[in-house]
Amino acid sequence: MASRVIPVDPFDLVIFGGTGDLARRKILPALYRRFVAGQFERDTRLIGAARGAMDAEGYRAFARDALAEFAPELAGRKRALADFLAMLDHVTLDARGEEGWDILAEKIRKDRIRAFYFSVGPTLFGDLARRLQRHGLAHGDARIVVEKPFGHDLESARALNRGLARHFDEHQIYRIDHYLGKETVQNLMAIRFGNVLFEPLWNSQYVDHIQITVAESVGVGGRGEYYDRAGAMRDMVQNHLMQLLCLIAMEPPAKFDPDAVRDEKLKVIRALDPVAPGAVVRGQYEGTDTLPDYRTEAGNPESTTESFIALKLHVSNWRWAGTPFYLRTGKRLRERTSEIAVVFKDAPHSIFGPEAGRHRNILTIRLQPNEGIELGVTIKEPGPGGMRLIDVPLDMTFAEALGPEEADFPDAYERLIMDVIRGNQTLFMRGDEVEAAWAWTDPVIAEWEAAGTAPLPYATGSSGPDDALMLMHRDGRRWREIRP
Numbered sequence: 483m484a485s486r487v488i489p490v491d492p493f494d495l496v497i498f499g500g501t502g503d504l505a506r507r508k509i510l511p512a513l514y515r516r517f518v519a520g521q522f523e524r525d526t527r528l529i530g531a532a533r534g535a536m537d538a539e540g541y542r543a544f545a546r547d548a549l550a551e552f553a554p555e556l557a558g559r560k561r562a563l564a565d566f567l568a569m570l571d572h573v574t575l576d577a578r579g580e581e582g583w584d585i586l587a588e589k590i591r592k593d594r595i596r597a598f599y600f601s602v603g604p605t606l607f608g609d610l611a612r613r614l615q616r617h618g619l620a621h622g623d624a625r626i627v628v629e630k631p632f633g634h635d636l637e638s639a640r641a642l643n644r645g646l647a648r649h650f651d652e653h654q655i656y657r658i659d660h661y662l663g664k665e666t667v668q669n670l671m672a673i674r675f676g677n678v679l680f681e682p683l684w685n686s687q688y689v690d691h692i693q694i695t696v697a698e699s700v701g702v703g704g705r706g707e708y709y710d711r712a713g714a715m716r717d718m719v720q721n722h723l724m725q726l727l728c729l730i731a732m733e734p735p736a737k738f739d740p741d742a743v744r745d746e747k748l749k750v751i752r753a754l755d756p757v758a759p760g761a762v763v764r765g766q767y768e769g770t771d772t773l774p775d776y777r778t779e780a781g782n783p784e785s786t787t788e789s790f791i792a793l794k795l796h797v798s799n800w801r802w803a804g805t806p807f808y809l810r811t812g813k814r815l816r817e818r819t820s821e822i823a824v825v826f827k828d829a830p831h832s833i834f835g836p837e838a839g840r841h842r843n844i845l846t847i848r849l850q851p852n853e854g855i856e857l858g859v860t861i862k863e864p865g866p867g868g869m870r871l872i873d874v875p876l877d878m879t880f881a882e883a884l885g886p887e888e889a890d891f892p893d894a895y896e897r898l899i900m901d902v903i904r905g906n907q908t909l910f911m912r913g914d915e916v917e918a919a920w921a922w923t924d925p926v927i928a929e930w931e932a933a934g935t936a937p938l939p940y941a942t943g944s945s946g947p948d949d950a951l952m953l954m955h956r957d958g959r960r961w962r963e964i965r966p
């Protein structure tokens with residue numbers, strides 16, 4: 483059974499930074515896949531806008547190369563490719579000057595939804611917003627999409643929000659956190675609020691702790707300059723891991739509507755305790771014979787930026803008082819794997835006696851790769867021997883449960899860009915949410931900066947520094963293995 487595609491209303495989309503890396507790798511391939519899926523019509527304008535001199539033909543050639551590389555599975559669709567490329571146009575434009583804006587304004591049609599994707603650094607957000615308004619492009623159905631990093635700290639995030647708010651209403655601003663577009667991340671809400679099974683147990687009475695791991699096997703690669711100013715805390719925790727934490731910890735919203743969901747997420751962030759200094763472990767990867775170490779890759783021999791971080795958090799509210807949340811993320815770890823594990827408490831009394839050992843239910847939500855859910859349950863070990871217990875997984879790998887076609891999940895950007903056109907902000911961060919996340923993040927960073935501590939070295943291909951393991955061992959708990 484192929485999934486149903488509901489076409490969106492006609493739209494014009496402008497990609498500022500149209501020849502940048504994100505446009506090439508993500509935005510253009512996502513649009514192309516949605517077009518091939520039949521989600522929008524040929525009567526759509528997709529306009530790249532960038533400073534470099536380029537005409538429509540040049541942009542089509544750029545897009546053709548990008549699609550060959552980043553949507554290779556559609557290489558045989560010659561007709562669709564020609565139709566898609568015919569929708570592309572390009573305007574040479576200066577975000578900080580007047581060049582190109584009148585031409586752009588002429589190309590945008592009045593009777594369409596208009597979306598402007600700011601695929602540029604945050605220093606240009608305010609300029610773009612201002613010029614869009616000045617050229618009569620900001621009103622009505624206009625919406626803007628902004629990428630992370632949304633600020634470097636609370637103050638800069640506030641300044642960005644203010645800069646956008648001068649020209650656009652909050653309902654027109656789509657702040658992307660691409661983790662929210664991941665199919666299994668959305669599934670988190672379906673699992674929690676679509677089943678009666680889990681929710682009664684979803685609290686500190688039954689949950690011992692929750693672990694969130696987002697492990698990457700790659701290093702910082704060519705993004706060293708940006709990354710060295712950010713580090714894992716700003717690059718991953720303040721946004722992606724925080725969003726996962728919110729979806730896991732939030733109260734059920736009254737309905738699946740943008741503000742109802744985002745109100746509940748905001749409450750979680752505001753309920754976070756400050757992190758105790760001993761509850762943070764930072765690491766930096768070492769090199770191998772063939773791979774450079776972090777400092778070399780980042781181009782900063784003195785760098786004290788973390789490429790790994792583990793934290794223990796507390797959400798101080800009725801539901802979660804006393805249940806720790808352990809978060810970790812890092813680069814150059816053993817595998818690329820992301821999962822959330824809800825580890826339930828022991829049964830209150832074991833009727834099988836101490837020799838039956840210790841058994842726990844664990845609900846694991848695997849975000850990537852191999853998306854699925856696994857519930858660890860305890861059963862009797864088969865055989866005529868005594869009453870011995872073992873833990874087995876009730877495994878629901880989506881590819882097996884749904885069939886490979888249904889489990890061929892769209893890239894997060896496909897979903898998110900179509901949501902922008904549909905005008906659905908549920909999977910986008912609201913301004914106050916981003917600010918609350920920074921308000922929690924800033925003191926954690928300030929603490930280690932004041933202490934002047936350097937991150938601990940860890941081996942490429944490991945699970946991070948040993949101190950991260952200790953963070954849990956001290957509490958009589960252990961991380962789940964980082965494995966495919």
Ligand code: BG6
Nearest residue numbers: 630660661698717718722820850
């Ligand atoms: C980005 C970070 O937001 O997310 C990167 O800036 C990181 O450093 C990436 O590699 C991870 O995304 P994904 O979808 O590959 O898990």
